[in-house]
Amino acid sequence: LFLWPAPHQKRKMPRFKAAWLLLFGCTVLEAYRSSMSLNWCAEQPVCDYRRPHVRIEQPGFRRRIRGRMTLADDGGDKPQPSPLQEVSSRACRDSSMDRRTLLLPALFFACSSSLLRPLEALAQPPRTVMWPPFAPTSGYSRDGPPWGRKFRAPTGTGTGEQGVRRAVSDLVSKDYKTAGALLRLAFHDAISRDTESGEGGANGSILWELGRQENYGLYGAVDVLEPIHSMGGLSWADTIAVAGSQAVTSSGGPYIQVQLGREDAKVPDPQNLTRPVGKCDEALVAGGGRDCRGVAEKTIPGAGLNSDGLRNFFGRFGFSDEEVVALMGGHTIGRFSSLLGVPKECLRNLGDRWLECLPLGERLPFTKDPDSFTNSYYKYLLLWYDRSITPGDAHFLPSDVVIVVDDAFRRHVQAFADDEKLFFRTFEKAYTRLVSIGA
Numbered sequence: 001l002f003l004w005p006a007p008h009q010k011r012k013m014p015r016f017k018a019a020w021l022l023l024f025g026c027t028v029l030e031a032y033r034s035s036m037s038l039n040w041c042a043e044q045p046v047c048d049y050r051r052p053h054v055r056i057e058q059p060g061f062r063r064r065i066r067g068r069m070t071l072a073d074d075g076g077d078k079p080q081p082s083p084l085q086e087v088s089s090r091a092c093r094d095s096s097m098d099r100r101t102l103l104l105p106a107l108f109f110a111c112s113s114s115l116l117r118p119l120e121a122l123a124q125p126p127r128t129v130m131w132p133p134f135a136p137t138s139g140y141s142r143d144g145p146p147w148g149r150k151f152r153a154p155t156g157t158g159t160g161e162q163g164v165r166r167a168v169s170d171l172v173s174k175d176y177k178t179a180g181a182l183l184r185l186a187f188h189d190a191i192s193r194d195t196e197s198g199e200g201g202a203n204g205s206i207l208w209e210l211g212r213q214e215n216y217g218l219y220g221a222v223d224v225l226e227p228i229h230s231m232g233g234l235s236w237a238d239t240i241a242v243a244g245s246q247a248v249t250s251s252g253g254p255y256i257q258v259q260l261g262r263e264d265a266k267v268p269d270p271q272n273l274t275r276p277v278g279k280c281d282e283a284l285v286a287g288g289g290r291d292c293r294g295v296a297e298k299t300i301p302g303a304g305l306n307s308d309g310l311r312n313f314f315g316r317f318g319f320s321d322e323e324v325v326a327l328m329g330g331h332t333i334g335r336f337s338s339l340l341g342v343p344k345e346c347l348r349n350l351g352d353r354w355l356e357c358l359p360l361g362e363r364l365p366f367t368k369d370p371d372s373f374t375n376s377y378y379k380y381l382l383l384w385y386d387r388s389i390t391p392g393d394a395h396f397l398p399s400d401v402v403i404v405v406d407d408a409f410r411r412h413v414q415a416f417a418d419d420e421k422l423f424f425r426t427f428e429k430a431y432t433r434l435v436s437i438g439a
Contacts (some may be wrong), residue, residue, distance in 0.1 A: 007260060008031050010361060017332055053290050081288065088158070093168070099418070102245050107245070109120040110189075123273035143190060159231060159232055159233045160232065160233055160234065161232075161234065161238075161242055161258070161260060162230065163233075164228055164229075164232045164234060164239055164242045164243060164246070165242060165245075165246045165249075167228040167232070168182065168228065168242075168243045168246040168247060169246055169249075169250045170248065171182060171224060171228075172246075172247060172250040172251065173250065176251070176371035177335070177371065178221070178224060178247070179247040179248070179250060179251045179333050179334070179371065179373075180247075180333040180334020180371075181217070181218065181220060181221040181333065181334065181337060182221050182225070182243045182246075182247035182336060183244045183247050183248060183330050183333065183337040184218065184221070184330075185206060185218050185221040185222065185225075185240055185241050185243070185244065186202075186241055186243065186244025186245075186434075186435060187244070187327075187330065188206055188209075188214070188215055188218065188243070188300060188436065189202055189203070189204060189205065189206035189237070189240050189241075190202035190434050190435050190437050190438075191299070191300060191301070191434065191437065192205070192206075192209070192269040192270070192271075192300055193269065193270075193299060193317075193437050193438045194270045194273055194274055194299055195316045195317070196273065196274035196275050196280065197270065197274050197307035198438075199270050200239075200269030200270055200299060200438055201269070201433075201437045201438015201439060202237055202241055202262055202435045202436065202437055202438055203237050203262060203263065203265040203269070203437045203438060203439070204236030204237035204239075204240060204262070204264040204265055205264075205265035205267070205268050205269040206218065206222070206240065207222060207236060208265070208267065208268035208269075209268045209269065209271075210222065212271060212300075214298065214300040214302075215300075216337065216433075217337060225239060225243055228243070234260065235259075235262055235264045236261060236264045237262035237263065237265075237439070238258070238260045241258050241262065241435040242258050242260075244431070244435070245258050245431065245435075247333075248330075248333075248373050248427075251333050251371060251372055251373040251388055252373045252374060253373030253424060253427070254373050254424040254425070254427065254428045256428050256431050256432065257432070258432070258435060259432075259436070261439070262439045269299060270299055271298060271299060271300075272297060272298055272299065272369060273296065273297055273298065273299060274289070276295050276296060276297045277295065277296045277312040277313060277315075278294045278295040278308060278309060278312035279294065279295060280292040280294070280295055281293075281294065292305040292307055293308075293309055294306055294308035294309045294312065295309060295312070296309055296312050301313045301314075301399065303397040303398055303399050304398050304399065305399050305402070306396075306398075306401070306402050307402045307406035307408075307409060309399075310324055310399065310402065310403070310409075311324070312315050314327070317433070317437055318433070319354065319430065319433065321408055321409060321412060322412045322426055323426060323429065323430040324403075324409070324430075325403050325409055325412040325413060325416065326412075326416070326423060326426040326427040326429075326430045327427070327430050327431075327434065328377075328400065328403055329375070329377050329378065329401070329416065329423060329427060330427070331366040331367075331377055331397075331400060332366065332367055332370075332372075332373055332374060332376060333366075333370055333371060333373050334364045334365075334366065334370060335364060335365045335366070335370055336363070336364060336366070336395075336397065337358050337359075337361045337363060338361050338363070338395070340362040340363050340364070340365045341360055341361055341362045342355075342357050342358075342360050342361045343360065345431055346360065353432070364395040365395065366394060366395060366396065366400070367380055367392075367393075367394050368380075368393045370396065374420060375416050375417055375420040375423045376421075377394075377418045378413045378414075378416045378417035378423070380393060380396075381394075381396070381400065381401070381403070381404040381413055381417075382404065382413065382414065382417055384396065384401065384404065385401075385404045385405070385410070
């Protein structure tokens with residue numbers, strides 16, 4: 001019964017599941033039978049299950065038994081119980097024994113939540129992983145992961161970089177949706193660097209930043225990585241970088257070698273740049289004002305940046321136009337939270353109620369096949385640009401479409417759409433540079 005399969009195991013064990021369910025059913029039936037017996041006993045006139053044989057010390061002594069008056073009438077010092085008393089007391093004694101026999105299965109089911117694990121996992125001592133505190137303004141501080149929770153690492157995957165890769169590969173093979181989340185986690189952890197102050201980079205600080213609006217939805221990726229990190233022997237920064245690389249490989253993309261040796265941060269990275277990059281367009285926009293989509297103000301690129309904003313943001317790290325377009329191709333896997341389905345009352349005050357409103361929005365894939373790392377992202381962008389895309393085949397953010405509207409960016413979009421191997425080589429080079437920022 002202790003061999004109930006864990007979620008990460010490939011092989012199922014139906015015979016042990018059946019045995020567990022059989023024991024549960026028997027316990028329910030036994031509890032029902034015993035309750036019926038106790039109810040019958042309670043209706044008897046002279047039932048006292050605590051002392052089945054009623055002993056009367058003096059003749060004529062009246063005693064109250066379960067609310068009824070009885071009188072000893074045989075005049076003896078220790079009279080024998082009447083036939084009714086004998087039958088009732090025996091039934092009560094049996095019922096009392098039935099109730100005591102329920103203690104063993106009740107104790108088993110009270111402890112079963114921690115015992116129903118594979119034997120090989122039981123042989124390993126649990127590792128306690130303490131989470132860093134979240135930002136005080138974060139909604140995750142109330143509903144986030146439990147402090148001091150004990151996780152058990154998947155067995156049979158080994159340690160070190162290869163152990164992490166095998167565990168992530170096994171994870172993605174069971175749920176392809178995790179690939180996009182792991183790649184996004186690696187990107188957000190590495191890119192959040194303020195070049196002016198020299199703070200931030202690929203240092204695992206994302207653990208401290210899950211409450212920020214731009215990191216919405218990444219808690220699940222950290223949650224699935226925690227048992228892998230606990231058995232891998234790597235720092236959080238290395239684990240996240242390797243997991244993002246392996247997520248790409250497991251989805252059909254290139255193998256990306258990741259250099260190890262990153263140290264984990266003890267504080268969150270800056271959320272805003274010390275000095276915004278870029279300048280606003282003086283041309284008036286609808287409703288008055290200036291067009292500032294070319295200005296990067298935060299350490300995470302916003303979805304509303306235009307082509308100049310993307311160049312200004314990524315140019316701080318030395319990324320070329322080709323590498324920027326290749327990094328944007330990471331959207332070939334994964335999904336994003338849209339505003340479709342969000343009530344109007346939420347949209348009116350989305351800035352203050354984003355944590356409450358975004359979960360109400362529909363999750364949309366970037367491409368028609370969001371679980372395979374291919375060059376289809378660029379093909380759909382060109383179809384969109386030519387106005388020949390079928391509605392529903394792809395969903396883009398404003399920062400996606402600017403790379404096909406801009407002439408210099410579109411040249412690389414066309415090249416990657418025509419040559420998938422070129423896209424893989426460029427993405428491998430850009431990802432290696434990405435996870436080396438600040439390391």
